[in-house]
Amino acid sequence: MSDLLSAAFVTVFIATVIAQAMPLMLAAVGENIGEQAGVLNLGIEGVMLIGAYTGFIVTLTTGNFWLGMLAGAVGGVVGNLAMLVLNVWLGLNQIVVGLAVTLIGEGITSVLYLQNNAKSVTSLGAPPEFKIPFLADIPVIGPALFQQSALFWVAVIFVIAAGFFLSRTNWGLSIRAAGQKPSSLDAAGGSVVKIRSHAVLLSGAFVGLGGAYLALITTSTFTPFITNGLGFIAIVITMLSRGRIILVAITSVVYGLTVAIGPALQVLGYNVSADVIKMIPFIVVILTLIVFARTSVVPPALGTSYTRGAR
Amino acid sequence: MFTLSTAAGSRTATRFAIVATAGALALSLAGCAGGRGGDTPAAEPSSTAGTTVTAFALVAPENESDFGWNQAGLVGAEAAAAELGIDVTLVPDAGWDNAETVLGQVIDSGAQFVVAHASGYGVAGTSVARAKQTPILIQDAGENIPGQIAVTKTHAQEGGYLAGIAAAMTTTSNTIGIVVSADDINWFKMSAGFAEGVYSVDPSIQVLYTSVGPAEYADAAGGKTATEQLIAAGADVIFGMGDGATHGYLQAVEAAPGVKYIADIGDVTSGLNDPSVLLTSVLWNYGPTYVQAIKDVEAGTFGSAGYELTVGNEGLTLQQTDNLTAEILAAIDAAKAGIIDGSIVPTPAESADEVKAVVAAKGA
Numbered sequence: 001m002s003d004l005l006s007a008a009f010v011t012v013f014i015a016t017v018i019a020q021a022m023p024l025m026l027a028a029v030g031e032n033i034g035e036q037a038g039v040l041n042l043g044i045e046g047v048m049l050i051g052a053y054t055g056f057i058v059t060l061t062t063g064n065f066w067l068g069m070l071a072g073a074v075g076g077v078v079g080n081l082a083m084l085v086l087n088v089w090l091g092l093n094q095i096v097v098g099l100a101v102t103l104i105g106e107g108i109t110s111v112l113y114l115q116n117n118a119k120s121v122t123s124l125g126a127p128p129e130f131k132i133p134f135l136a137d138i139p140v141i142g143p144a145l146f147q148q149s150a151l152f153w154v155a156v157i158f159v160i161a162a163g164f165f166l167s168r169t170n171w172g173l174s175i176r177a178a179g180q181k182p183s184s185l186d187a188a189g190g191s192v193v194k195i196r197s198h199a200v201l202l203s204g205a206f207v208g209l210g211g212a213y214l215a216l217i218t219t220s221t222f223t224p225f226i227t228n229g230l231g232f233i234a235i236v237i238t239m240l241s242r243g244r245i246i247l248v249a250i251t252s253v254v255y256g257l258t259v260a261i262g263p264a265l266q267v268l269g270y271n272v273s274a275d276v277i278k279m280i281p282f283i284v285v286i287l288t289l290i291v292f293a294r295t296s297v298v299p300p301a302l303g304t305s306y307t308r309g310a311r
Numbered sequence: 312m313f314t315l316s317t318a319a320g321s322r323t324a325t326r327f328a329i330v331a332t333a334g335a336l337a338l339s340l341a342g343c344a345g346g347r348g349g350d351t352p353a354a355e356p357s358s359t360a361g362t363t364v365t366a367f368a369l370v371a372p373e374n375e376s377d378f379g380w381n382q383a384g385l386v387g388a389e390a391a392a393a394e395l396g397i398d399v400t401l402v403p404d405a406g407w408d409n410a411e412t413v414l415g416q417v418i419d420s421g422a423q424f425v426v427a428h429a430s431g432y433g434v435a436g437t438s439v440a441r442a443k444q445t446p447i448l449i450q451d452a453g454e455n456i457p458g459q460i461a462v463t464k465t466h467a468q469e470g471g472y473l474a475g476i477a478a479a480m481t482t483t484s485n486t487i488g489i490v491v492s493a494d495d496i497n498w499f500k501m502s503a504g505f506a507e508g509v510y511s512v513d514p515s516i517q518v519l520y521t522s523v524g525p526a527e528y529a530d531a532a533g534g535k536t537a538t539e540q541l542i543a544a545g546a547d548v549i550f551g552m553g554d555g556a557t558h559g560y561l562q563a564v565e566a567a568p569g570v571k572y573i574a575d576i577g578d579v580t581s582g583l584n585d586p587s588v589l590l591t592s593v594l595w596n597y598g599p600t601y602v603q604a605i606k607d608v609e610a611g612t613f614g615s616a617g618y619e620l621t622v623g624n625e626g627l628t629l630q631q632t633d634n635l636t637a638e639i640l641a642a643i644d645a646a647k648a649g650i651i652d653g654s655i656v657p658t659p660a661e662s663a664d665e666v667k668a669v670v671a672a673k674g675a
Contacts, residue, residue: 012543016536114404118376122558123584126566219532220562223555228530263537266521267488267544271667274494278524 005268007140013264014144021256022155023048023214028234028241028248029162030076030206036166036243037199038179038301039087042098044207045231046105047079051208052215053109056124056222060117065127069151069212076208079105080200088196091305102231110224122221127151149217155209162206163245175199176243179299182306192306210234236285242297251288258284364605366398367391368422370413372429374403375577377554380595382577384428387597394602410435418443424608426601436460446613448604451496455614461607462617463600467497468504468657469650470593470627471550473643474573475508477591477629478548480639481571485516488541490560492523492534492553496661501575501593503660503669505550508646511655514673519546520666523556534559542567548590549573557582564588571634578630592630595620623651 027048034041041047054075059068082101086092130150136142166172174195177185182192214230215222233255241247262277367388375382385401392399400422405413410432417425423445427436430451440447440459453462478487487509491498506518519541523533534556538549542563550573551560557574561582564572572579574592583589600618607613620626629635629643649655660666 006543006545009540009543012539016539020532020536114374114376118374119581121582121584123562123565123582125584214532219535219559220566221531221558223529223531223558225529226531228532259533260536260540263521263523263533263540266537267519267540269519271664274522274525274663277522278527 009264009267010140011144013260014141015148016260016264017253017256018144018148018152019218019256020259021252022152023210023218024230024234024237024255025159025210025249025252026155026213027207027210027231028237028252029159029245030203030208030210031234031238032241032243032245032248033162033166033175033199033206034083034203035238035302036179036299037175037196038182038299038304038306039083039196039200039203040094040098040303041080041083041101041200041203041207042095042235043079043083043101043105044098044234045227045229046102047076047204047207048211048214048227048231048234049105049109049225050079051076051211052226053112053211053222054208055212056122056215057112057117059124059216060122065124065149065151065216068124068216069154069209072208072212072216073205074208076204076206076211077201078204079208080204083204084197084200087305088193088200091307094303094305106225109222113222113224117222124216124220126220127217151213151217155213158206158209159245159249166243166245176299178306179301182301186306186308192308196306207231207234233281233285236289239298240288240292243299254284255281362423362609362611364395364397364423364608366400366421367424367426367601367605368400368402368417368420369426369428369601370402370405370410370417370432372405372407372431373554377577378557378574378579378582379552379554379576381428381554383595384426384597386577387595387601388426390598391601391605394598395605397605407431411439414439414447415443418445424448424605424613426597426604446604446608448601448618455617457614458611459614461604461614463597463620464617465497465500465595465620466622466627466659467500467593467620468507468659469622470575470595470629471501471504472508472511472650472655472657473622473627473629473646474501474550474575474591474593475505475510476512476642476646477635477639478505478550478571478573479509479512479516480636480642481590481634482516482548483569484545484547485513486545487516487518487548487550488538488544488546489518489520489550490523490534490537490541490553491521491551492527492530492556494522494525494663495552498552498575499660499662499666501552502550502666504657506666506670507657510673511646512642517545518670519544520670522663523553527556528553529555531556531559531562535563538563539567542570547571551575574630587633589630589632590634591632594628594630596626596628599624600626622647 051072055068055072058071086097087094127149132146135146178192178195237251258281265272369388371381371384373381375385388399426448433449433453436447436449448461450463455461489502509516521537523530523537527533538560548571552575564570571590572588573590576595580586
C-alpha cells in the first residue's frame, strides 16, 4: 500500500492534523486563561457547542465565515456569562455550575438544530483559501500549511497573543495573581472579581472560537454533540500545560496527530480495528496524564470563590 | 485475645451473612429470569386475529435528517399509511433511554400495530408487545412470536453489490473508497457486497475500506477526516454509510472536484449543495414490508414469520440519478437478475475482518 502514500495523501494528512488540533488549541487557551485566574470552567464542552452553533447558524445565513467566527466568539462569551454571574460574582460551586453549563449547552444546541436545521442543507462549504506566496509552493508542506483559510492564521495570532499577554504583561500578571494568591492581588489594590470577570469573558470568547472553528473549518457543518468530548480533553491539556501556551499548542497538535493517524493507517491497508482507532487519542491523553501527573500544576486558588476579608 | 477472637467471629458472621444474602439474591434473580425465559410465546394466542388496522405507529431513535436509517423508516411508514389509507403516528427522536415507555404510549394512543425502528428497541418491543398484546415489528435480531413480534432483516449485501457495479463503471482513478461510521452488521454486509460488485466488473480496481470508529454514527468531523483521506489516496467514488457522520462524508466529497458519492438507506439529495455528486444510493424501502405486516396483522398471521428486505422484493433498490448511464443500468439489471435467480450470491459479512477478507480477495 506504499503506493497510496503519495504527496497528496501526506498533504491531506498534515492538513487534517491541523484541522483537528486548532479547535482544541483555541478551547484550551480559553480554559487556560480562566484557570490562571482561578476559575475552573467545567462548562467548556457546553460553551464550545454554543460557539459552534452560533458560528454555524450565522455562516449558514450570511455565507460569511468571518462573521461566523465572530458570532462563535460572542456565543462563547454569552455561554460563559453563567460562570461569570454564578461563580465569580455569587461564589457558587464552580464544579456544579460548570457541569450545568455543559448540559445546558448540549441541550440547547441540539434542540435548536433539530428544530431549525435538521431537515435542510447544512453544508457550509469551504472558507476562501489564503495562499501565502512562495511558501504555498513548497511540496507537501506548502499546500497543507500555507494554503489554509485566513481564519487559521488569525486563530494562530490569537493563540500567540494570548500567550504573550498572559506571560509578559501586567494584565497577565494580574490574571495569574487572581489564581495564585487572590488576597495578594486584593492587597495590592487590584480587584479580584474584576480580573476574574475579564478572564472568564475572554475565556468564553476563545472557547467559543474553538467551537466555531470546529463547525466552520474542521467539519464544515454542525451536528448535535459535535464536540464529542473535546472540551474535557481541553481541560486535561490545560492542567498539563502549567499555564504555558506553547505546551497547549504542542499537546493540541499531538492530539490532532492521534485523531488523523487512525483513518490514515486504515486507508494505507494496516489492519487496525475501529475500537483501537477511537481509543488512540484517549490512550495518549491518559498516558500523558500518567507520565506528567507529577509535573502538572494548577493555580492554588483554582476552583475557589474569593470573598474579600474571608479567611 | 478474647476481644480479637470476638471481632474475628463477628467478621466471619458478617461475611457469612453477606454471602448468604448475595446467594439468595442470585437465586431469586435466576428464578425471575427463568420465569420470563420459561414462557412459551408460541402458545400464547394471537390477540389481533381478525383485527382491522386503522392506525399504526413508528417509533425511531432519531429523525429523517440522518439521511439514512431513520429517514427510511419514517418515509416507509408514510408510504404504507398512504397505500392502505390508514392513520400513522410518527415518533422520531425517541432516543434510546425510554423506548419501552414510548412504545407503550403510542399503543395507548390508539396504534394497533407498532414499528420499533431500531435494533436497540428489540427487548423493549418484545416486552411491550407482550404486556399490551399488540403486534410490534422489531429490527435485525430477535424471535418471531405469533401475534406479537416479527423481525425484519435486510440482505444489505445484495444492494451493496449493485452499488459496487455502479461505482466500478464510474471510477476513472481505479480506486474506490468505503467509509463506515460504526461496527454495524448491515454495513459489514453492504461493504462486502459492494466490494464484490466492484470486482465483478474489474478485479484490478483498488477498494479501500476505513471506519470512523466502533459506534461513531453521528461523528461528522471524524467522517469528514476519514473521507478526505480516502480521496487523498486516490478514491474518486466514495460509498459512505453512517447516519449523522454522513454530513462529514458529504462535506469532504463536495469539496473534492470530480468525486462521486454513493449513499445508503436514504436519499441524501436534500443535504447536498450540488446533487450531481450523488452517483446513487442503496435505498432501503420499508413501505412494502409495513404494508405486508399490517395485512398479516389483519389476517392473524403476524409473527408466524419474519420479513426481509431484498433486491428481489424491491426492498433494496438503487436511487435513480443522471449519473447512472444506460450502460450502468443495464449491468445493474443483469446483476439484479443474477441475484434473484441465485446465480450471484454476495457475501453477507458480519465483521470488519470478514469485510477486509472480501476486499483482499479481489473477487477471487
